[in-house]
Amino acid sequence: MTERITGKWNDAALPAGERVEALLAEMTLEEKVSQLGSHWEMREDPDTQGEVAPMEDAMSSGKLPFAQEIEHGEGHLTRTYGTIPLEVHEGAKDLRERQAAVIAANRFGIPAIAHEECLTGYTAYKATVYPTSLAWGATFNPELIEEMAAAIGRDMAATGVQQGLSPVLDVVRDARWGRVEETIGEDPYVIGTLATAYVKGLQSAGIIATLKHFAGYAASRAARNHAPVHMGWRELIDLILFPFEMAVREGRVGSVMNSYADIDGEAPAASKWLLTEVLREEWGFEGTVVADYWSVAFLEKMHRVAEDQAEAARLAISAGLDIELPHTGGYRTLAQQVRDGKLEEAVLDRSVRRVLRQKVELGLLDLPEDGGSWEPQIDETVDLDSEANRALARxxxxxxxxxxxxxxxxxxxxxxxxxxxxxxxxxxxxxxxxxxxxxxxxxxxxxxxxxxxxxxxxxxxxxxxxxxxxxxxxxxxxxxxxxxxxxxxxxxxxxxxxxxxxxxxxxxxxxxxxxxxxxxxxxxxxxxxxxxxxxxxxxxxxxxxxxxxxxxxxxxxxxxxxxxxxxxxxxxxxxxxxxxxxxxxxxxxxxxxxxxxxxxxxxxxxxxxxxxxxxxxPLGQNSEGVSNLDPTPLYPFGYGLSYSSVEYSEMFVESAEIAVDGTVNVSVKVTNTGQRPVAEVVQLYFGDRSAQVARPVRQLLSYAKVNLAPGESKEVTFWIHADRFAFTGVDYTRIVESGAIDLWAGPNAGDLPLAGEVTLVGETRQVTGERVLTTPARIS
The missing domain is CATH 3.40.50.1700 (Glycoside hydrolase family 3 C-terminal domain)
Structure with missing residues (x-):
């Protein structure tokens, strides 16, 4: 057991930043590097068949036994509960023992962050299986998804877990892709609002949420998993990145995970543009970036942008990828690379600082009142599939x-x-x-x-x-x-x-x-x-x-x-x-x-x-004979019937003109004309009538789920900021330009009975820094 050193970093009364800097100043290179890796005790049951993932053995070739891995500390523990079927008390025993070993093995007694999957609920034995992400999208109900995520988070927290690897914010571009079920759908606004709600719910329980997969993963060529992504930068910036930006700015998410698939040849795990310039410098993200499992190894073995694992690690951490998962591989070389002058220690410190700050904020460095060591607080009696969970799942x-x-x-x-x-x-x-x-x-x-x-x-x-x-x-x-x-x-x-x-x-x-x-x-x-x-x-x-x-x-x-x-x-x-x-x-x-x-x-x-x-x-819509292929869906985005009938009427646009940085209210009346209650999803769309680049014919601007008793009418008012009409122009800057904007309201993208318009006036405005990402709705 290593002799424990205490210091200012253990003082819960001090600001987090001061505690982190005090600890960082005392750490050796090896101790710093230890915070950027993880350990996955696979514990394969002989009754099971197959690897966790293809090429698992090749990607895990540098993995060390647990005792060696934690010699100077450990950043994360990978899926203690989620790897094999364990009752809560069995997983708790394992987690306590591993955390105790990690604490004893490093001079400062720093515990690891335990992470688990939680996409359809806590991915653990006998835990509630909630509807999957695509089903969340179908609810169009952020409040319900936030409530569900909070319940998931409470169960995870009760078992001593600190981080969940969800939600998925990939925008579907080809439904043949296998992971469509993990997405929230094809519309970035719905994805952004529901994912942000999930983030808020999970983090309200003290669990760090993790956005994935940043970015472009779902747009792989021919919908093949891990295939290259070939898309224009406007599509990437305006559609694919939008929900991530919302979850970062509005949800204050704690972690982001990179995508496997390369974008026009650049691997996100080594993309300084994505992980630093966009995510941190433009959006203000302050959390940690974690690797999708083995994606650091991918830089050498799959993308072939690195000669070996040492170069792969150097590329990843320099780009802004803080933590290597599911276990430490190439990142183990970082200490020697600093000594050899291949990597600046400041780059290493940058990532270590982010990890330590999360651990401080999670209370992992606080000393118990009895002077002992920190240990995970676990409720072994927790029912991971309680009646309340099941009622919520239904x-x-x-x-x-x-x-x-x-x-x-x-x-x-x-x-x-x-x-x-x-x-x-x-x-x-x-x-x-x-x-x-x-x-x-x-x-x-x-x-x-x-x-x-x-x-x-x-x-x-x-x-x-x-x-x-x-x-x-x-x-x-x-x-x-x-x-x-x-x-x-x-x-x-x-x-x-x-x-x-x-x-x-x-x-x-x-x-x-x-x-x-x-x-x-x-x-x-x-x-x-x-x-x-x-x-x-x-x-x-x-x-x-x-x-x-x-x-x-x-x-x-x-x-x-x-x-x-x-x-x-x-x-x-x-x-x-x-x-x-x-x-x-x-x-x-x-x-x-x-x-x-x-x-x-x-x-x-x-x-x-x-x-x-x-x-x-327009060229992506039905071309009326120019091509013999008609892409019009049988049932469009936003479509769904009820057991009653709803009438849309009286669209009112508050002002015919607004400035390119102005706002406008748009209201719509909906009436239940049937004999049964309904929950109508009122949808507001817009289309840029003329722009300097080809723009979508229509795109969802906002939505509101409205409960109506038989015969009841309600008015839905949407508050729209001109930022919501911004797009990437010909010079690749985000702009709002003058001109007419068409507005439509109705029950789905293919049925929009109400129409209006608003004209943006003024000089073209460049949109930088924070911007308005949501279009709130008020129901009266």
């Missing part, structure tokens, strides 16, 4: 389900519906309700079937079939076909079952996995947007029977439904709605809750020839 699931079509068949009345044929491979497979970063799909899926309780997934998770069985007395079931592989042998029996029923509920979609082990998830990219396996053929066979059919798509991406939508009586889209997804779906189908979800990404009509999202200049 509320999020309710608001995430999107009703795409309804000829009047919904809601179903259990007393008069008759015989219900449930058909489809996802109906009796609860894993289809979860994303790839849920613990059951991320970890438990590697174990033999039946190893864990509740169908091997660790938490109670009623399937769609289970939930429908609670409501309907006459239910039959035929899977029809598997999800992943093509096998149509069961389709005939499934169609026969539907033919003998009064109503068919056909469930289709995805099974999330990792690196090809599923149809959605990291490394599970697809060639086109046809339903996986033989599910398209299954749907067509059921429709051919003539039985009224409710199609339920539970997926991690939108699939092309154009060939079947016209024949369905109703269609519901869910994006991995989590452990309460089955009951939530049954609630919606039976009318126990109202459908309030809206599409965070359009549903295509055809499996190929996909658009890069609805945000596109």
């Amino acid at each position: 509320r999020v699931a309710h608001e995430s389900l999107v009703l795409l079509k309804n000829d009047g068949i919904l809601p179903l009345n259990p007393d008069s519906t008759g015989k219900v044929a449930v058909v489809g491979p996802s109906a009796d497979e609860p894993r289809t309700m979860m994303g790839c970063y849920s613990f059951p799909n991320h970890v438990l899926a590697k174990y033999p079937a039946g190893t864990f309780p509740h169908k091997g997934i660790g938490v109670p998770m009623p399937s769609i079939l289970d939930a429908l069985g609670e409501h309907f007395s006459q239910v039959t079931y035929q899977p029809g076909c598997p999800i992943v592989e093509y096998d149509d042998a069961g389709i005939e029996a499934a169609a026969q079952s539907a033919a003998e029923a009064d109503i068919a509920v056909v469930t289709v979609g995805d099974l999330a996995g990792m690196f090809g082990a599923g149809t959605s998830g990291e490394g599970c990219d697809v060639e086109d947007l046809k339903l996986p396996g033989a599910q398209q053929e299954l749907v067509e066979a059921v429709l051919a029977t003539g039985t009224p059919t409710v199609l339920v798509a539970i997926s991690g991406r939108p699939y092309a439904l154009g060939e079947v939508a016209g024949k369905c009586a109703a269609i519901v889209q869910g994006f991995f709605p989590g452990e309460e997804g089955g009951p939530a779906l049954a609630d919606l189908l039976t009318g126990a809750v109202e459908p309030t979800g809206r599409l965070p990404i359009g549903v295509p009509a055809h499996p190929g020839g996909q658009p890069a999202g609805y945000i596109a200049a």
